[in-house]
Amino acid sequence: MHIEGIQLLEFRNYRTLRYTPSSRLNLLLGLNAQGKTNLLEGLAFLLTGRSFRTARLAELPRWGETTAAVSGEVCRHEGVRSLRRGIRQLEDGTWQATGEACSWARVIVFGWQDLAILNGGPAARRNFIDGVAGRLYASHLATLGRYRQIVERRNHLLRQRPSGGALASRLAPWDEQFATVGMELIDRRRRAVAVLQTELARLFSLLAGERQKVEIRYRTALGEATEPAALRQLLERSGAEEVRRGQTLVGPHRDDLAIELDGIDARVFGSRGQQRLLALAVRLAEVLPVTEAVGSAPVLLLDDALSELDARVRENLLRELAQAEQVFLTTPESITVPGATRWEVKEGGIAAA
Ligand SMILES: Nc1ncnc2c1ncn2[C@@H]1O[C@H](COP(=O)(O)OP(=O)(O)OP(=O)(O)O)[C@@H](O)[C@H]1O
Ligand SMILES: [Mg+2]
Known part of the structure; x- marks a missing residue:
């Protein structure tokens, strides 16, 4: 277009x-x-x-x-x-x-703020991959909004600490939704990472003019699990700590991306020029998958x-x-x-x- x-x-x-x-x-x-x-x-x-x-x-x-x-x-x-x-x-x-x-x-935008995809905190990388997933899968941003609401509700309950068994029974319906919606989010983010990977490797070598192995991976406490039940188990395991801290401690709002250059974390490795090039390549890697998903180039x-x-x-x-x-x-x-x-x-x- x-x-x-x-x-x-x-x-x-x-x-x-x-x-x-x-x-x-x-x-x-x-x-x-x-x-x-x-x-x-x-x-x-x-x-x-x-x-x-x-x-x-x-x-x-x-x-x-x-x-x-x-x-x-x-x-x-x-x-x-x-x-x-x-x-x-x-x-x-x-x-x-x-x-x-x-x-x-x-539209795909690259600006100086994109350096944060490499050297910023996990939130910058989550925003990045949600942006990509949002351009690829029409309902992703709505799912993200829903997930945030659920986490907010859970956190609210955790902070209120209703007495006895009341907390568990009030959390239960939210936990159910948390697991389903959270897994949906993780699934799309993983797919977005997978489609970026091939293009990123190709583009980085092409731009840098030398063969270096670039890898981008989705990092979650879930490991390779793909079922909502796995997310529920994680919730259960962190239950006591959640009550103590009054917040939801596991789930896609805590996940991150690993970006590596020849097997080394590009956040610590990498000159400034290399980091800028990598950030640019990560953005440009989206062009082909978005073109295929939407039917016209961004x-x-x-x-x-x-x-x-x-x-x-x-x-x-x-x-x-x-x-x-x-x-x-x-x-x-x-x-x-x-x-x-x-x-x-x-x-x-x-x-x-
Ligand atoms: N709402 C606004 N109304 C009027 N002027 C604004 C407004 N917002 C920003 N500006 C001004 O617009 C000017 C141009 O900003 P812009 O960021 O587009 O510059 P630029 O050409 O990209 O410069 P650089 O090469 O430094 O990046 C700035 O001087 C800024 O102060
Ligand atoms: Mg400018």
Whole structure:
């Protein structure tokens, strides 16, 4: 799929913008603080109705404005579709986003914050794999929301500590659901990891220009178990400790991913450049599985993806991106890539460069 055109109105530092990008590789060039990342954010907002930078809608309208609009046309084999999204402040001061979903619109974003997939805590890796699973399997995010509610209910009961046998009987129905929904979540995350693995290995070697074994694995206290009963057993075993600490101590909200380079944990091993390359490869590894699952390629938004990479790796990356479908790549450097369209972003405006 690709974006044929986008209009921004009072969005971040754009007062009004009309932009008709190329359906292949777009280089968004410009000095710092001109609006490159803001434009990527607008493109993502058009497709998903969400920002990848903030959960607070209030940050998106131009400072001092109470409304913003993002609209545009997206295209895939069956034709063009118009998308219209608005953000506005209601009378009670809260912010509201309007606009309908497009079931096949997919976007994969890479930015500096993705380094956390490698060197951050387990939560960053869980978010990452939930994002991937959400793009692959339509119901994953709803399941995740349901699971969080169940954990909250359990934690609430654990903190209340009703006396005698009351706790066990009040937990029982929640434990049942916890095991079923939790296992569903783990199953999809495992599948997402498995589909990433092949592409990750291929892409990392291709970009790094040398053969190194990259491995990504799902880590859970369950080991290889696949039945909800196994999750219930884990719950039972940690029962006393759960009551003492007043929280649910096992389950997918405690799981993690292992990412290894030649058998060594990439979090501790790995130079900064290697970590950035690995984070980028992990994101790009999603392109093929998402394309197969949705029936069209996702739009790639790569924010400053060249930084910290050496000349050889950059060349490999740019060659790969020139063959991809629609890509937006920002950089503060003035680069040229055969076949790519160059745009200059300056003070909240854009022009062919
Ligand atoms: N809601 C907003 N209203 C107006 N301006 C904003 C808003 N949010 C951010 N800005 C400003 O937009 C400018 C451009 O930000 P952006 O992050 O897009 O820069 P950039 O071109 O990606 O720069 P860099 O190369 O440093 O990453 C910044 O100066 C920022 O302060
Ligand atoms: Mg930026």
